[in-house]
Amino acid sequence: MGSRVGAVIDVAGLQVRFGTVDAVACVDLQVEAGQALALLGRNGAGKSTTMRVLAGVVPPTSGRAVVAGHDVRTEPLLAKRSVGYCPDVGGLVPRATPWEHLQLSARLRRLEGWEPRARGLLEQFDLGDVAHRVTAGFSHGMGRRLSVVLAALHEPEVLLLDEPFDGVDPLGVEATFAVVEDARARGAAVLVSTHLRDLAVQVCSEVAVLRGGVRVATVSADHMAGDEGARAYRALLA
Template sequence: MTTQQTPAIRVQGLEKSYNKLEVLRGVDFEVERGSIFALLGSNGAGKTTIVRILSTLLKADAGTAGVNGFDVADQPGNVRESISLTGQFAAVDEILSGRENLVLIAKLRHLKNADTIAEDLLERFSLTDAATRKVSTYSGGMRRRLDIAMSLIGNPPVIFLDEPTTGLDPQARIEVWQAVKELAEHGTTVLLTTQYLDEAEQLADRIAILHKGRIIVNGTLAELKKLLPPAKVEYVEKQPSLEDVFFALVGDEDEDSAPGNDRSAVRTK
């Protein structure tokens, strides 16, 4: 079987303990190429431990894991060449400008045309206007977008995003969501860990819920919704949500989200 035919990520029977604390107790899942897979769970569920094992930063106690057709334990070098990892905090140099950060990483990876690579990524992540500004002047969302852009230098087929919107304000989260969607549109496989339900709902092609060291459910959003009883439909007056108010005040261009629009709607519960 060729690399292109295998799943981008395959995990079977993964176990990991710290002393007597069992963090992973037999985790199984697969991620299709070019898809966004959300690993959803509360703090301490084991999400980051899985990412660290898949990125060769941590050894599993039992089980197997493969990334881009390479075994994590037996072929760590090939795995590292296939991936990029973005942690919970942006790993950018605040003294440098956005362009300088990108050029630096491209040169460290011994890539030709570092300037061209930087310009292309600045445009792709809507950072061209801020290219020459020091990163210390960037907003949280801009820093995170730059961090993701830096992760894509060298075109890794698989990228791990470990709780990428932690600590960001609502508008910055939306910016990061759009950047993540564009990754998949360009063919990159994304493994996203998050504790935010709406984030998984907005982004993921498939969602797996990790609870007490095990995957308790794995499926599309539609499949997960079928696990609950059929919805009851009621006609009610729709009041604006806090999100509607926030984006109306800060200049959201979506007229449908402004307060007062569409006062009646169908709500399911």
């Protein structure tokens, strides 16, 4: 896939180095408005690091990372504002309730009239009953579901979901699918990092495979579906 004019997520020649470790050596990705791209790859392939660069959490060592027209390096605030990010781990305050997380997010982004959408998302993710319970006692799956809700609250132009299905029950998976479909319908670009290839191909139109910090392929989701897709994926990992 070549560089596309107007891609909402535009990554080219991305490199991220931690000391002597090249977490990302060379990644190119373009996701257009209304598209969802899955990031697949083995443990340590560089998926989360790529997501963190786009979320403005980790600076790129070199290369380009642009979200919604904003370079993460030169326009960090505008870039962050355009992104909704579900990190692979962490991000929740144990002493705060889901509602307090949503309040904080809304305040930081100066959202108006966000409450009905927040309530709707909590219901959709079956978190309505625990909206006012501190997250310290949440199961892993509940924490994942809340992280997706927080990423989606402000209807961002760029939705970054890192391992959103990890430990999540089928109803939570359905709710996450609905969030991705809603984002695509309103013209957002979505990036989903996951090890669950069968779910990735259901919700994404394309799949990028990373290996050793390098993007080795970008193919249509159909290409990665079913038994044949499993074989194709294994071949790319070998």
